[in-house]
Amino acid sequence: MKRGLGFLAALLFALWTATAQALVSFTVSDIRLEGLQRVSPGLVFRNFPVNTGDHITDGRLAEAIRKLFKSGYFDDVSAARDGDVLVLQLRERPAVSLIRLEGNSVIKDDDLMKGLEQSGLKEGEVFKRATLDRIRLDLVQIYTNQGRYGADVSTEVETLPGNRVAVNLTIDEGDEARIQHINIVGNNAFSDEELKELFEMELPDFWSFYTKSDRYAREKLEGDLERLRSYYLDRGYVNFSIDSRQVSISPDNKSIFITINVSEGDLHTVRDVDIAGEMVVPESELAELLRLESGDIYSRKELNKGRDALIKRIGDDGYLFANVSPVPEVHDDKTVSIRYYLNPGKRTYVRRINIKGNTRTTDDVIRREMRQMEAAIASSEKIEQSKVRLEKTGFFAEVNVETLPVTGTEDQVDLTYSVVEQQSGSLAASVGYSQGDGVLLGFSIEQDNFLGSGKNIGISITSTDSTTEYSFKSRDPYYTVDGVSRGYEVYYRKRDFDEDDTSAYSTDEIGAGMNFGYPIDDFQRLNFGATLEQVSINTAQQTPQEVTDFLASEGDNYLNLIGKFSWRDNHLNRGLLPTRGYSQSTSLELALPGSDLSYYRLQYNLKAYKPINEDETWIATGWSRLGYGGEFGSNRYPFYKHFFAGGMRSVRGFKANTLGPKDTPTAGNEAEPFGANLLITGGLELIFPTPFTAGSGKVRTLAFIDAGNVFSTDCATGSTGCDEGVELEEIRYSTGLALSWLTPLGPLSFVLATPLNEKDGDETESFQFTFGRTF
CATH class of the missing domain: 3.10.20.310 (membrane protein fhac)
Structure with missing residues (x-):
């Protein structure tokens, strides 16, 4: 029987094997x-x-x-x-027919759905349980990284007809855990308060709701620890180390406690500094660039600055790929020896200069600003200088340069200058309004880069409450290839000073002129020219005695040949919204022999920018605007050439042109601002990051203090009640906030200002604005 069963089993196994093989x-x-x-x-x-x-x-x-x-x-x-x-x-597997989200607010629905799609969960796609499980864990981790340790994500898969499912994600985002304590253990050289000021993470304070600085994030902690490490290494603690860090969370997941254990080590000073390697530049010249000397406290920051200075100097002589390695050697006597090893490599030549991004400006306008030439020795200084010159044109919002080695060579590079065009002029048309001028009717255009040619063209057909003007001006900054400029100007201007809240008289001016400019170097420029001008003075019933006395002496029509001379020294890094450098200029307007009047008018302007921090978001600025006018011989200084103070480009917070001496009022009228021949104004500003603009280069905000006034040095040409000379008690002060915005049509500026020492008779304005100028 057993033999029969065994035979049957063998037969079945053979049949199964044959079937499988088949x-x-x-x-x-x-x-x-x-x-x-x-x-x-x-x-x-x-x-x-x-x-x-x-x-x-x-x-x-x-x-x-x-x-x-x-x-x-x-x-x-x-x-x-x-x-x-x-x-x-x-x-x-079933298809995802519907995804439902519930409970999320920190991460918006659209952003969350995009993230789910990128992770493989999308409506219409095949449902995968493993993908859903991974997404749930990833979401929890995302919330955890934001300091929401109580976050939880639950998932539910709902079966639908037609082999479909609906995926339901229910999110409990939890509350953000706040830092309640930061403890640094092991520090003796510096106090806890001094070290904690380095941290981006802070304990809760009044501004925490806005800054979020009391929220914990792993990336923020790593950044803070690196700042702590750099702080010690920059102050001589060569052996400083962070031994450990502990991050504890309260049971309710709402509080964070951070403990950092450090070992400071000993303070080290510099024993000696030397340079080794191939000296393509005299060693004595290189040594002058080093920031550290024997006896100084060791600083990694200064060590690296010395390296960068050596690389730049060697690069100026054409060794763009020089390698400089600073090697500090720590000794047992708490000193450090520093040696800079130089490997200049081969001298480099520029094969080609490429221009990118200039959608409007022609290539030749950009190339004429180049100080680095093709086929010449590559120079770090000239490459950077070319970049700065492009920025100073005001044509571009951004300029970047990239140095690329030429494939197959060891001594050639290509340079690529990438530019981002920006509005380099202003346009006004139809109806508008401007403080100081009132209603504006007409059309005017000012373009510093006309049709991308780099030429300045200005056309104005303008009518305001105080001024009617028809003018055309043109300036070619490269009339010659050497940078000699030439400009023309033709104008008709009627100005009603009474409508401008000053004395009651008006002028008709017709003029035409030409000017030339000569570059002294990359920063300085001389300009000179001449304008033939016909001026007629018109009086009214309320015209003050000062004007009628002048007209009785000099007449009411003047044909003058005016010489104009100026010098400018511009070290600003950009044409619009600069962040560093300074610019100063002096100009002289002079009635030449043969003119009906004999006078001169001298002005000086200064503006300086000094970054406070490395990323140049906090900047201290100072400005000054001075002017003086006088006469020659027996002629009197013309009153219509007076300086005025107050307004957007003067002492902000005071109404435009209202400061200084006033005229002698006629019967039934009040005294009006008359101006004077001496102008003294200036101010200090603090530029700070503009909230909610994410580092935009088109918006600038600043706080300011202004001071100044106009004074008369000769009361015979001023008002009858004026005091001669500068009186310090008459200097006006104001403070406030200002904003400039580079709009597509030109710069738009706003001011909120408060006078600090206004006196009886002063006219003030808390809000002022202008179009076409920045601060």
Whole structure:
């Protein structure tokens, strides 16, 4: 009986083996897919490594099925044989028909859906449980990194008809954990308060709701620790180390406690400093660039500044790829020896200079500012100087330069200057309003880069309450290839000073002139020219005695040939909204011999910028505007050439042109500002980051203090009640906030100001604005 059962088992095993061999051991003539609904056949064949004509075995078939299953698109995969046709029987995983979000507010729905899509969860796609589980963990980690340690994400998969599912994500974002304590252990050289000031993370204070500085984040902690390390290394503690950091969370996940353990080590000084390697520049010249000397407290910051200075100096002589390695050697006597190893490499030449991004400005306008030439020795100084000159044109919002080695050579580079165009002029048309001028009707355009040519063109057809003007001016800054400029000006101007809240008289002015400019160097420029001008004075019933007395002496029509001379020294890094450097200018307007009047008018302007921090977001600035006018011989200084103070470009907070001496009032009228021949104004400003602009280079905010006034040095040409000379008690002061915005049509500036010492009779304005000028 047992022998019969054994025989039967052997027979069944042989039949099963024969059947299996018949199923898998054959040459595939075709592959048929069954059960597909949404998944494309192409996706199946890409993940199933068996093709028509292949001879398959059981091992190969099993491996192919496993690979297809791992694609994640199927719940079940099986194979059958129909003759020489391989039949794949597939059961697809359900498709995601709907994704529901609930509870999220910190991460908006659109941002969260984009993140889910990038992670592989998207409506219409095949549902994968593993993907959903990974997304849940990733979301929890994202909230944790934001300091929301109590965050939780729950998921639910709802089955829908048609082999579809809805995925429900319920998010409990939790509260942000706040830093309640920062403890530094092991510090003796510096106090806790001094070290904590280095940290971006802080304990809660009044501004925490805005700054979020009391929120913990791992990246913020790493940045704070690096600042702490640099602080010690820059102050002589060579062996400083951060031994450990502990971050503890309260049981309710709402409070963070940070402990940092440090070892300061000893204070080290510099024993000696030397330079080794190939000296392509005299060693004595290089040594003068080093920031550290024997006896100084060691500083890693100064060490690196010395390295950068050596690289730049060697680069100025054409060794752009010089390598300078500073190596400090620490001694047991608490001193450090520093050696700079120089490897200048080969002298480099510029093969080609490429220009990118100039959609409006022509290439030649950019190339004429280049101080680095093609086929010449590459110079770090000239490359940077070319960049600065482009920035100072005012045509570009941003200028970057990239140095690229030429493939296949060791001594050639290509330079690529990338520019971002910006509005370099202003446009006004139709109806507008301006404080000081009132209603504006007309059209004016001022373009410093006309049609991308680099030329300045100005056309004005303007009518305001106080001024009617028709003018045309043109200036070519490169009239010659050497940078000699030439300009023209033709104008007709009618000014009603009474409408400008000054004395009651008006002028008609017709003039034409030409001027030339000569560059002294890359920073200084001389300009001179001449204008032939016809001026007529018109009086009114309220015209003050000072004007009528002048007209009785000098007449009311003057034909003057006016010489104009100026000098400018510009070291600003940009034409608009500069961040560092200074600019000063002096100008002289002089009535030349043969003119009906004899006078001169001298002005001086200064503006300086000094960054306070390294990223140049906090900047201290100072400005001054001075003027003086006088007469020659028996002629009197013309009153219509007086200086005025008050307004946007003077002492802000006081109404434009209202400071200084006033005229003698006529019967029934009040005294009006008359101006004077001496101008003294100036101020200090603090530029600070503009809130909510994310570092935009088109907006600038600042706090300011202004001071100044106008004074008369000769009361014979001033008002009858004026006091001669400068009186310090008459200096006016104001303070406030200002904002400049580079709009597509030109700069727009606003001021909120408060006078600090206004007196009876002063006219003040707390809000002022202007279009076409920046601060």
